[in-house]
Amino acid sequence: MLVIALDTSTPAVTAGLVEFANSRPQSLAERATVNPRAHGELLTPQLLDVLAESGHQLGEVDAVVVGAGPGPFTGLRVGMVTAAALGHAAGIRVYPVSSLDAIANRVVEDSPVLVLTDARRREVYWATYDSPTELGTRRRLTPPTVDSPRDLVTKLEGSPVAAAAGELAAAHAPDLGLKAVDPAHPSPEGLVSAAGRELRSGTEPHPLVPMYLRRPDAAAPGPPKTVTAERGRT
Amino acid sequence: MSAKGGPGRIVLGIETSCDETGAGLVRLEPDGSVRLLADAVASSVDEHARFGGVVPEIASRAHLEAMEPTVRRALDEAGIGLADVDAVAVTAGPGLAGALMVGVSAAKAYAAALGVPLYGVNHLLGHVAVDTLENGPLPRHCLALLVSGGHTQLLSVSGVAEEVTEIGSTIDDAAGEAYDKVARILELPYPGGPPIDRAAREGDPEAIAFPRGLTGPRDPKFDFSFSGLKTAVARWVEQARDAGRQLPIADIAASFQEAVADVLTDKAVRAATELGLDTLVLSGGVAANSRLSALARQRCAEAGITLRVPRPRLCTDNGAMIAAVGAHVMATGVEPSSLGISADPGMPVSTVVAY
Numbered sequence: 001m002l003v004i005a006l007d008t009s010t011p012a013v014t015a016g017l018v019e020f021a022n023s024r025p026q027s028l029a030e031r032a033t034v035n036p037r038a039h040g041e042l043l044t045p046q047l048l049d050v051l052a053e054s055g056h057q058l059g060e061v062d063a064v065v066v067g068a069g070p071g072p073f074t075g076l077r078v079g080m081v082t083a084a085a086l087g088h089a090a091g092i093r094v095y096p097v098s099s100l101d102a103i104a105n106r107v108v109e110d111s112p113v114l115v116l117t118d119a120r121r122r123e124v125y126w127a128t129y130d131s132p133t134e135l136g137t138r139r140r141l142t143p144p145t146v147d148s149p150r151d152l153v154t155k156l157e158g159s160p161v162a163a164a165a166g167e168l169a170a171a172h173a174p175d176l177g178l179k180a181v182d183p184a185h186p187s188p189e190g191l192v193s194a195a196g197r198e199l200r201s202g203t204e205p206h207p208l209v210p211m212y213l214r215r216p217d218a219a220a221p222g223p224p225k226t227v228t229a230e231r232g233r234t
Numbered sequence: 235m236s237a238k239g240g241p242g243r244i245v246l247g248i249e250t251s252c253d254e255t256g257a258g259l260v261r262l263e264p265d266g267s268v269r270l271l272a273d274a275v276a277s278s279v280d281e282h283a284r285f286g287g288v289v290p291e292i293a294s295r296a297h298l299e300a301m302e303p304t305v306r307r308a309l310d311e312a313g314i315g316l317a318d319v320d321a322v323a324v325t326a327g328p329g330l331a332g333a334l335m336v337g338v339s340a341a342k343a344y345a346a347a348l349g350v351p352l353y354g355v356n357h358l359l360g361h362v363a364v365d366t367l368e369n370g371p372l373p374r375h376c377l378a379l380l381v382s383g384g385h386t387q388l389l390s391v392s393g394v395a396e397e398v399t400e401i402g403s404t405i406d407d408a409a410g411e412a413y414d415k416v417a418r419i420l421e422l423p424y425p426g427g428p429p430i431d432r433a434a435r436e437g438d439p440e441a442i443a444f445p446r447g448l449t450g451p452r453d454p455k456f457d458f459s460f461s462g463l464k465t466a467v468a469r470w471v472e473q474a475r476d477a478g479r480q481l482p483i484a485d486i487a488a489s490f491q492e493a494v495a496d497v498l499t500d501k502a503v504r505a506a507t508e509l510g511l512d513t514l515v516l517s518g519g520v521a522a523n524s525r526l527s528a529l530a531r532q533r534c535a536e537a538g539i540t541l542r543v544p545r546p547r548l549c550t551d552n553g554a555m556i557a558a559v560g561a562h563v564m565a566t567g568v569e570p571s572s573l574g575i576s577a578d579p580g581m582p583v584s585t586v587v588a589y
């Protein structure tokens with residue numbers, strides 16, 4: 001089957017067309033641009049490039065897989081809403097997957113791994129994974145979480161992970177006593193393999209809900225300020 | 235009744251600049267007129283109420299959730315399918331950055347998947363163009379007064395979607411924002427427009443002489459300011475409370491509302507007269523305010539100006555107004571936007587279509 005794979009959960013804007021047969025995803029064409037400020041601009045043009053390069057039409061595509069994060073909110077939503085609209089327009093199913101799973105599934109290392117990406121505000125999104133199965137996919141050991149790198153040290157105590165992947169692997173692996181490995185970002189093949197079981201069985205996708213892991217910054221206002229205080233503030 | 239068939243071209247409009255997710259459908263008829271087919275809106279206003287104003291991240295999250303269901307609702311309402319859509323229009327700006335991004339991304343995907351042109355258009359123009367859905371073609375030149383929680387602007391508009399010039403705007407708070415702030419001072423609910431309007435009906439608009447911002451001889455003629463008015467209300471209330479007096483809520487609301495409506499309509503009518511424009515379009519969420527529309531009607535009649543006010547449902551943010559701009563620019567043969575356009579939170583009113 002032909003699957004469109006999209007991810008905007010990291011600074012990489014990724015679109016690909018993947019052939020998924022015999023449980024092995026194989027990329028037919030893909031575009032990835034690392035630019036944290038251009039998700040909204042680049043994603044759809046990249047997807048059209050991918051379709052043109054592969055010689056396929058949207059009408060031939062069987063499903064869409066999209067990285068549901070965790071990731072910085074504004075960029076993350078670009079991929080999610082693009083996937084929703086594509087699925088609606090093409091009349092095909094849209095499967096959200098964890099973007100961290102997509103990274104983990106492309107790590108070639110034999111050991112259990114940590115995946116960590118940039119959550120901004122000096123925090124990281126992370127999850128840990130078991131050694132790979134024969135299909136190269138990995139079972140999650142701990143769910144996606146957001147923490148400071150310092151807290152991560154404590155939380156990883158006793159964890160079997162020996163390597164770290166994801167965009168912040170190189171930055172934090174030494175402090176964590178881990179080996180930094182590829183990939184840095186979710187790839188189309190990784191995304192499709194993360195949805196592999198659902199794609200094979202044809203089950204109903206989960207709702208398209210992004211993994212924010214943080215509540216919106218918003219505070220209920222206190223009582224109205226006095227006019228004098230307000231004037232003093234100008 | 236199906237909207238399908240016939241020679242017209244159908245435009246899907248998507249709006250996500252603030253807290254309403256809008257999907258609208260219009261048909262551009264061969265004679266150039268534009269007909270409303272559907273107007274579906276999902277609002278996150280209730281989620282913002284306890285914060286006393288729109289929280290951008292909450293609005294953006296709600297847009298993502300509501301986008302596809304709202305488009306589906308509009309299609310159902312019109313009795314058509316996506317395959318019948320000939321163009322997609324979307325608010326490219328101005329508005330909240332993260333919120334705009336959701337609509338623009340969705341619109342690009344719909345346009346790309348359907349193989350139809352995309353028009354990233356100016357939100358403010360939508361508030362003017364929407365009037366043609368209800369009241370027919372606008373004259374070649376007209377003046378528009380847009381009043382809402384986000385904007386307070388006087389625009390000179392030519393050909394609905396060809397040339398737009400800002401004649402004046404607020405230098406601080408939008409009129410709707412002043413309503414929200416005064417409502418909070420008076421301990422009335424958010425958004426402040428409807429409860430103040432209701433309270434004002436029982437009050438005396440001349441009970442308290444609140445200031446009319448920027449109406450001095452040296453002030454900019456067509457700009458507005460509502461921050462001083464809000465402060466004056468706060469001070470009046472504070473003094474009354476300090477003196478242990480019972481607050482005359484109805485009188486305060488009526489006097490505040492009178493000050494807002496007086497300045498808005500006075501400047502609009504003077505601008506129209508000075509520019510020689512005989513039509514005023516009053517639009518935006520605050521256009522539904524009973525005192526503002528009544529005073530506008532009275533003063534326009536006195537000055538020989540034709541006043542046009544879309545029905546309240548179309549005055550607030552919606553997708554049909556964006557579809558209407560799309561239809562008008564399509565009619566003039568304007569180039570579509572590229573699929574690489576950016577959402578532009580500060581899009582100037584003079585920009586009709588984003589490239």
Ligand SMILES: [Zn+2]
Binds near residue numbers: 361382384551
């Ligand atoms: Zn508006």
